[in-house]
Amino acid sequence: MGTSSLFTEDKSAELVVESVGAATDPRLREVLSSLVRHLHAFVKDVQLTNEEWETAIGFLTETGQMCDDVRQEFILLSDVLGVSMLVETINNRSLELATESTVLGPFHMVESPPRESGDRIALDGKGEPCLVTGRVTDEHGTPLANATVDVWQANDEGFYDVQQPDIQPERNLRGLFTTDDNGEFWFRSIVPRYYPVPVDGPVGRLLKATHRHPNRPAHVHFLVTAEGHRPLVTHLFVKDCPYLGSDVVFGVKESLVRDFGEVDDPVRAAEVGFDNPYRAVHFDVTLLAEARAEASR
Structure with a gap:
């Protein structure tokens, strides 16, 4: 395995995008690739801390837990x-x-x-x-x-x-x-x-x-x-x-x-x-x- 395929900050988004399989639906590939690039750019832009990311995960988890048959x-x-x-x-x-x-x-x-x-x-x-x-x-x-x-x-x-x-x-x-x-x-x-x-x-x-x-x-x-x-x-x-x-x-x-x-x-x-x-x-x-x-x- 070459070291060029290992994760680095500079090429983080590119590595994730390249990992998507060749048989992936084209529209899914397009949307997911753009999402990954924007999400990684956001994390780098605001220099997200571990604590902030954990807070975000907790927020999204609670958001899902609040959903039921009469509330979304x-x-x-x-x-x-x-x-x-x-x-x-x-x-x-x-x-x-x-x-x-x-x-x-x-x-x-x-x-x-x-x-x-x-x-x-x-x-x-x-x-x-x-x-x-x-x-x-x-x-x-x-x-x-x-x-x-x-x-x-x-x-x-x-x-x-x-x-x-x-x-x-x-x-x-x-x-x-x-x-x-x-x-x-x-x-x-x-x-x-x-x-x-x-x-x-x-x-x-x-x-x-x-x-x-x-x-x-x-x-x-x-x-x-x-x-x-x-x-x-x-x-x-x-x-x-x-x-x-x-x-x-x-x-x-x-x-x-x-x-x-x-x-x-x-x-x-x-x-x-x-x-x-x-x-x-x-x-x-x-x-x-x-x-x-x-x-x-």
Whole structure:
């Protein structure tokens, strides 16, 4: 064995990259090689100490241990570091004809129950009633019938159902809707509230150590799908929320901000089963055909 193949600081990354077998999947080789080079360069740049590396390993270990069926601490870590939003932006930068996307977030951990158009998703009766209406079309404005609109949101105190299993009804403020022949959907909910991401784990300690607030602006999550079209993960943000400009996960886009305005219409209120006045918001969604999306990449 020649000494040229032994580990040294100067050629550390090159030795690891060269150790990858010739039969390795090309994309895996590309991604892993870049990761190794950047990671080794980072360690050299900051002159990482043994104690700091042990702390980092402990942090990542605890992050994994915090993950379960209803909580994904690694997604939360990716979110607060801006990586989730960066990946989302890179993968959608050429899709300007579609509604803008944003992060999935760490709370899409359970299936939303199928619901009929007009159903209430606020099962506990709490919060300020809000009528949500919208339409799903393709990039030409053609309505997409039978599209699925998956929605989920926090309650009026800033908690998701999975965070309060002993307080909120199961699947509270979640719903899976299907658009009609005109591509339209509507449901009854409440005005969402801003809320802090979970801070009782390693990500929370990281935010505290870096003097960052943990808050997300008020929003409703949407996951919209239709046959032959690229799925869309997006949010509907409440205008004038104080955290629009400092979202802890960097997910706000101006095109997704809406006024959840007050409606004074006794007739319409009676039709939808609300007291008058009530709040309402409209959100049209444009999906891009899969073939068009692939051509744009």
